[in-house]
Amino acid sequence: MSADAYEMVVGLEVHVQLRTKSKAFCGCSTDFGAPPNTNTCPVCLALPGALPVLNAQAVTLATKAAIALGCAVHSTSIFARKNYFYPDLPKGYQISQYDRPLATGGHLPITTANGDERQIGITRLHMEEDAGKSVHDRYAGVTAIDLNRAGVPLIEIVSEPDIRSAAEAGAYLRTLRQILQYLDVSDVSMEEGSLRVDANVSARKKGDSKLGTKTEVKNMNSFSGVERALTFEFARQVELLERGVQVEQQTLLWDAAKGEARISRTKEGSHDYRYFPEPDLRPLILDREWISGLESNVAELPAARKKRFAADYQIGAEDIEKITASPALADYFESVARAAGDGKAAANWVMGEVQATLNSRGVGITQFAVRPADLAQLLNMIRDELISHAAAKRVFALMAENGKPPAQIAHEEGLLKVGDDAALTTWIEEALAEHPEEAKRFLSGERKLQGVLIGFIMKKSGGRADPKRVNQLLASKINSVT
Amino acid sequence: MSTADFPSLTAGMIAARVREGTTTPADVVRASFARARGVGAGRDELNIILWSDEKAALAEAETLSTQIGGAAAGGVLAGVPIAVKDNIATLRLPTTCASKILAGYVSPYEATAITRLREEGAIIVAKTNMDEFAMGSSTENSAYGPTRNPVDIRRVPGGSSGGSAAAVASGIVPIALGSETGGSVRQPAAFCGIVGVKPTYGRVSRFGLVAFASSLDHISAFGRNVDDAALATEVMAGPDPRDSTSADVPIPSYREQFVSLLTVPNPLDGVTVGVPREYFPENLDEGIKRLCDRALDHLRKLGASVKEVSLPHTSLAIPVYYIIAPAEASSNLARFDGVRYGLRIEGNDGLREMYEATRSAGFGPEVTRRILLGTYVLSAGYYDAYYRKAQAVRSLITRDFTNAFSSGVDVLFTPTTPTPAFQIGSISDPYEMYLSDIFTATANLAGIPAMSMPVGRSNDLPVGGQIMADHFAEPKMFRVAYALEQSLGEDAHR
Numbered sequence: 014m015s016a017d018a019y020e021m022v023v024g025l026e027v028h029v030q031l032r033t034k035s036k037a038f039c040g041c042s043t044d045f046g047a048p049p050n051t052n053t054c055p056v057c058l059a060l061p062g063a064l065p066v067l068n069a070q071a072v073t074l075a076t077k078a079a080i081a082l083g084c085a086v087h088s089t090s091i092f093a094r095k096n097y098f099y100p101d102l103p104k105g106y107q108i109s110q111y112d113r114p115l116a117t118g119g120h121l122p123i124t125t126a127n128g129d130e131r132q133i134g135i136t137r138l139h140m141e142e143d144a145g146k147s148v149h150d151r152y153a154g155v156t157a158i159d160l161n162r163a164g165v166p167l168i169e170i171v172s173e174p175d176i177r178s179a180a181e182a183g184a185y186l187r188t189l190r191q192i193l194q195y196l197d198v199s200d201v202s203m204e205e206g207s208l209r210v211d212a213n214v215s216a217r218k219k220g221d222s223k224l225g226t227k228t229e230v231k232n233m234n235s236f237s238g239v240e241r242a243l244t245f246e247f248a249r250q251v252e253l254l255e256r257g258v259q260v261e262q263q264t265l266l267w268d269a270a271k272g273e274a275r276i277s278r279t280k281e282g283s284h285d286y287r288y289f290p291e292p293d294l295r296p297l298i299l300d301r302e303w304i305s306g307l308e309s310n311v312a313e314l315p316a317a318r319k320k321r322f323a324a325d326y327q328i329g330a331e332d333i334e335k336i337t338a339s340p341a342l343a344d345y346f347e348s349v350a351r352a353a354g355d356g357k358a359a360a361n362w363v364m365g366e367v368q369a370t371l372n373s374r375g376v377g378i379t380q381f382a383v384r385p386a387d388l389a390q391l392l393n394m395i396r397d398e399l400i401s402h403a404a405a406k407r408v409f410a411l412m413a414e415n416g417k418p419p420a421q422i423a424h425e426e427g428l429l430k431v432g433d434d435a436a437l438t439t440w441i442e443e444a445l446a447e448h449p450e451e452a453k454r455f456l457s458g459e460r461k462l463q464g465v466l467i468g469f470i471m472k473k474s475g476g477r478a479d480p481k482r483v484n485q486l487l488a489s490k491i492n493s494v495t
Numbered sequence: 496m497s498t499a500d501f502p503s504l505t506a507g508m509i510a511a512r513v514r515e516g517t518t519t520p521a522d523v524v525r526a527s528f529a530r531a532r533g534v535g536a537g538r539d540e541l542n543i544i545l546w547s548d549e550k551a552a553l554a555e556a557e558t559l560s561t562q563i564g565g566a567a568a569g570g571v572l573a574g575v576p577i578a579v580k581d582n583i584a585t586l587r588l589p590t591t592c593a594s595k596i597l598a599g600y601v602s603p604y605e606a607t608a609i610t611r612l613r614e615e616g617a618i619i620v621a622k623t624n625m626d627e628f629a630m631g632s633s634t635e636n637s638a639y640g641p642t643r644n645p646v647d648i649r650r651v652p653g654g655s656s657g658g659s660a661a662a663v664a665s666g667i668v669p670i671a672l673g674s675e676t677g678g679s680v681r682q683p684a685a686f687c688g689i690v691g692v693k694p695t696y697g698r699v700s701r702f703g704l705v706a707f708a709s710s711l712d713h714i715s716a717f718g719r720n721v722d723d724a725a726l727a728t729e730v731m732a733g734p735d736p737r738d739s740t741s742a743d744v745p746i747p748s749y750r751e752q753f754v755s756l757l758t759v760p761n762p763l764d765g766v767t768v769g770v771p772r773e774y775f776p777e778n779l780d781e782g783i784k785r786l787c788d789r790a791l792d793h794l795r796k797l798g799a800s801v802k803e804v805s806l807p808h809t810s811l812a813i814p815v816y817y818i819i820a821p822a823e824a825s826s827n828l829a830r831f832d833g834v835r836y837g838l839r840i841e842g843n844d845g846l847r848e849m850y851e852a853t854r855s856a857g858f859g860p861e862v863t864r865r866i867l868l869g870t871y872v873l874s875a876g877y878y879d880a881y882y883r884k885a886q887a888v889r890s891l892i893t894r895d896f897t898n899a900f901s902s903g904v905d906v907l908f909t910p911t912t913p914t915p916a917f918q919i920g921s922i923s924d925p926y927e928m929y930l931s932d933i934f935t936a937t938a939n940l941a942g943i944p945a946m947s948m949p950v951g952r953s954n955d956l957p958v959g960g961q962i963m964a965d966h967f968a969e970p971k972m973f974r975v976a977y978a979l980e981q982s983l984g985e986d987a988h989r
Contacts, residue, residue, distance in 0.1 A: 060584075064738050096873070098832060158834065288873075
């Protein structure tokens with residue numbers, strides 16, 4: 014039997030750091046990159062006698078995420094202690110949720126490679142706190158502990174084992190990230206650790222309904238890393254099964270540099286976390302009205318926005334994907350499109366010049382010097398034929414540099430179209446004089462040379478000459494000769 | 496104020512004198528330290544006090560004096576010296592839970608209850624001995640050796656708050672703080688002949704109380720009389736934004752009613768006192784039975800009607816307690832891992848060995864036993880059989896009380912302990928020791944207020960009577976206790 018006879022079965026556990034000012038159970042800052050152990054207090058250091066107090070903002074953000082993923086948000090959920098010893102876990106337990114999570118039973122629609130839509134089930138979404146960081150390479154022979162991250166609020170989003178390929182896993186993660194970005198509940202950056210992915214992978218013969226033995230793959234630091242790790246692990250399992258060897262339930266760590274997953278020395282399966290309800294916190298009771306208030310308040314999600322853009326701005330599906338990649342970019346586009354009254358032109362500029370400039374300058378759209386209203390004004394100048402397309406690009410480059418309005422730049426730089434006959438006639442005469450051969454043939458009736466001459470004239474004018482009028486003036490020259 | 500006077504003064508009297516200016520906080524502090532020396536509170540004698548610093552306490556007293564007119568100087572506890580169990584976080588003095596694992600640990604913050612006492616002018620003069628991490632009923636489980644009962648130095652003061660009880664009983668301080676998880680204030684109060692009050696769960700913030708079993712732990716006060724114990728409780732009570740389990744329930748004045756009780760002939764008219772038969776078993780100590788009956792006679796004379804009630808699940812309290820408390824303790828004590836503070840013993844090889852070496856050396860045998868017990872009952876496969884079932888039975892125990900209180904009973908009256916103070920070293924079987932809390936653990940499981948007050952002596956040993964009330968019904972409990980105390984008069988101590 015060949016590898017094609019098997020199918021991959023994947024469920025993903027995604028940990029997302031919530032974007033709150035303070036930690037989940039104390040008032041310490043969540044700022045990333047503060048000097049080690051400076052964002053700490055008796056509570057997150059687990060000093061004797063300190064007690065946790067739940068951050069209400071964390072509950073709001075977690076609930077928004079649960080609503081956006083179509084989960085049932087439970088009016089009562091219970092925090093539980095997950096007990097294990099590790100130096101960067103100060104209390105010796107993590108406050109999490111166990112048998113009564115915040116939300117269960119959601120779904121996330123993804124688009125597969127062949128354009129089909131598939132629903133990936135969300136088993137549960139629960140709240141918990143992050144651990145600190147163990148730093149093994151900072152000091153020789155010892156491990157250093159940084160507890161700045163200890164107690165930072167997280168949500169864990171657990172999917173059903175509905176994912177059937179590495180590409181689907183990638184699509185799931187990208188869609189999820191986009192939704193969380195739209196909700197503005199997290200920075201969702203894998204690099205900064207605000208989004209972390211663990212994958213449960215198994216292989217089974219196609220057509221089998223029973224799940225194979227799964228392994229857990231950790232330590233991926235990019236979405237493409239997840240895809241590569243899944244491909245690797247699936248192949249490893251299939252190879253074992255083909256040889257008639259049982260897959261062992263274990264944890265593997267992905268090594269991106271080597272492109273392989275290694276079996277972890279710590280036996281996750283042997284952990285008994287001794288969960289029990291956290292007695293220091295009361296059950297989390299959410300008012301039904303409060304939940305419905307959030308439901309009606311949750312920001313427009315990517316799918317809805319795409320649909321609306323298609324209807325409102327007459328742009329193609331592929332362009333919509335690009336424009337809605339991030340909520341900030343989509344917001345930018347929409348502001349330009351509305352102000353300019355032209356979705357098509359706005360889309361072309363946002364995908365073209367705007368993206369290129371952002372990339373080359375290495376800034377995000379939120380820090381971009383060109384305000385949407387100014388870009389819209391530039392588009393209107395093009396529409397009104399006050400400026401040529403080529404000149405507009407030069408104006409735009411200057412706008413990105415100094416943030417000045419386009420009309421002012423075009424004026425200062427002399428980039429407005431010149432339509433007055435005296436100036437145009439001067440450029441025409443000069444161009445004809447500089448190209449006597451072409452001029453002679455043209456004037457003697459060779460009309461096909463008109464395009465070439467217009468090129469010379471436009472160049473002469475630095476792009477400012479109004480090509481329509483130049484065309485008319487040139488044509489009248491032949492007419493007046495013949 | 497003379498040093499000789501001091502031991503007989505109540506907190507209320509001391510504060511009044513300080514406010515009037517007839518004595519100074521510094522004089523009071525000096526008198527307290529003199530008394531401690533006089534009774535032999537140190538390590539080699541009664542072993543009541545683990546940590547104290549007379550100079551620092553005097554400095555605090557001087558500061559208070561310069562603030563006359565300020566809130567603390569004019570407070571209801573102005574200049575009152577208070578001893579605090581070693582598991583409640585205080586600034587300056589160590590907070591070690593009488594455990595080697597926290598040797599030398601000084602908290603960088605203080606408990607909310609301590610802040611509230613200090614805001615009313617109290618001065619913390621000592622940290623007192625206790626059973627390690629509050630696990631015990633005799634104060635014999637301290638890493639620093641047992642505390643002796645000032646009434647009879649061959650006997651235990653009870654526990655786990657034995658040091659605080661002995662400090663009050665021996666006149667070192669008028670008020671001391673202990674903590675309760677299953678009777679750790681009421682039982683030593685009974686053994687030492689003083690008053691001990693466990694408030695409703697959530698009435699006093701736990702912030703700063705080193706956790707043993709979070710759902711059962713309470714900061715609780717000792718006083719030589721009902722008024723002082725009520726005063727301390729009232730000052731500490733109230734919601735705390737740093738303790739999510741503290742209750743935002745109004746705090747009526749507990750003591751305002753006391754004066755009126757003195758002037759009417761039948762101050763307990765209309766009060767129904769329930770006597771649960773399960774707390775008066777056949778084999779109850781004869782002397783305790785006699786003194787409780789005498790107290791009930793007083794209550795009748797005061798106008799109360801006394802009726803027998805049943806709390807059928809009482810006998811399950813100790814088994815339930817010894818599942819829930821160790822389970823929570825096994826988790827609460829995980830933070831003592833040698834990584835951030837307290838004792839650390841490097842093993843030969845790596846992290847696991849460091850944990851094992853540190854915790855093996857740092858925890859005493861009773862703490863180790865309960866961590867193991869708690870770890871076991873929370874383990875996969877045993878959780879349902881033990882922890883979940885225990886929680887279900889706990890709710891039955893709570894319902895027993897709710898039923899009693901909703902059937903017209905205002906307070907319950909019982910003996911506090913099945914026996915008077917026992918001899919040091921006389922109980923070696925842990926389970927026999929656990930039974931010492933048989934009448935007190937129920938109130939912790941139910942979260943209701945309960946107190947012990949002296950009702951007389953049997954063979955020269957103090958006997959405590961327990962009064963329990965419904966959640967947040969402290970005013971009723973104090974009212975009955977105060978009336979009984981007045982009625983008993985000197986008989987409470989003979």
